[in-house]
Amino acid sequence: MTNCAPQRKGETAAEFHARMLEASPILPNGQPYGVAEFGGDVEQNPDCRRMATKLGNMAGGIRWRQTLEIGTGGGRWTRWIHPRTDHLLTVDASPKARLHIEALHLQPPPICIVSKYGALPTGKGSPLNSAFDLAFSYDTFVHLPRAIITTYFRSVADALRTGGFFVVHYGTRHQARADQPIAESQHWTYVEPYWLNTQAAINQLDLIDSWTVSQGYGSAVTVYRKKG
Numbered sequence: 001m002t003n004c005a006p007q008r009k010g011e012t013a014a015e016f017h018a019r020m021l022e023a024s025p026i027l028p029n030g031q032p033y034g035v036a037e038f039g040g041d042v043e044q045n046p047d048c049r050r051m052a053t054k055l056g057n058m059a060g061g062i063r064w065r066q067t068l069e070i071g072t073g074g075g076r077w078t079r080w081i082h083p084r085t086d087h088l089l090t091v092d093a094s095p096k097a098r099l100h101i102e103a104l105h106l107q108p109p110p111i112c113i114v115s116k117y118g119a120l121p122t123g124k125g126s127p128l129n130s131a132f133d134l135a136f137s138y139d140t141f142v143h144l145p146r147a148i149i150t151t152y153f154r155s156v157a158d159a160l161r162t163g164g165f166f167v168v169h170y171g172t173r174h175q176a177r178a179d180q181p182i183a184e185s186q187h188w189t190y191v192e193p194y195w196l197n198t199q200a201a202i203n204q205l206d207l208i209d210s211w212t213v214s215q216g217y218g219s220a221v222t223v224y225r226k227k228g
Contacts, residue, residue: 013189014093017143021073021094030104033074042080047213051138051167051221052080054209058134058165058223059084068132068159069110070117070152071140075100081136082106089128091115117148120155132159134167141170142188142219149191150199157203160226166205169213169221170196193220200224 008016024033035041042048064085072078072090078101082088088110090101098112115121117140122128135156141149156166171188197207205224213219 012145014143014145014148018094022096024074024096024100026099026103027074030079032076032079032104033100034076035074042076048077048138050211051169054223055084055134055136055167064134066132066134066161068128068135068156070120070135070137070156071143072097072101072112073139075104077136077138078110079104079106082110085134087111089113089132091117091120093117117144117152117155119151120159122155122159124158126158129158130161133161133164135159135164136167138169141168141191144189146189149189149196153199153203153205157205157226162226162228164226165208166200166224166226167221168196168224169219171219190218193222196222 011019027033032041039045039047042052064081066087067081067085067089069078069081069088069090070092072092074097078088078090082104089112090097090110091113092098093114093116095114098114101110101112113121120128122131137156141152144152160166171190172193193210200207200222204227206227207222208225209223211221213221
């Protein structure tokens, strides 16, 4: 969260943001936590509205059948996605995120899993393997170390049906050295697009679209599609 206490000495970006989420209040009247902190609800925020429009175009006006949202936080995007999909499964590493989702009183309620992002239950033999048309993650990669992002791609690729989409928002900032494609600085993890695209290619995900986002720390959104 941008308006929060200082990061503790030796605390990673992931640890910092997990602590901030655990301290976040449960808001009344179904108001998702994070709306005020990040410039408005999905339809009020220009960056989010642009992503929402692209998601709608990808769906071709048809509801998603199965959607996986990873890194729900306070539920801002959860509330937007819910009426646009038949089934919604949410995953967050923090137990507090589940409380935020429950406080939105969505009907039918999404299935909420508390799990580390690099250990999603989507491998072969799981009912979640190849089950999803859309995997969606906004403002989660910015909190994760390199090793977790690498395993995250494998878990998401396992979750998607052939032709399914993976939409991911991540922090990015030009690095002076090409051999340092990722850096953790203060509250954020920055990833170079070429490194991210390499992880996608390794996991049979094709690059479909990408655009920059004006959110304060420098970020981008990329859309991938699972190969047949």
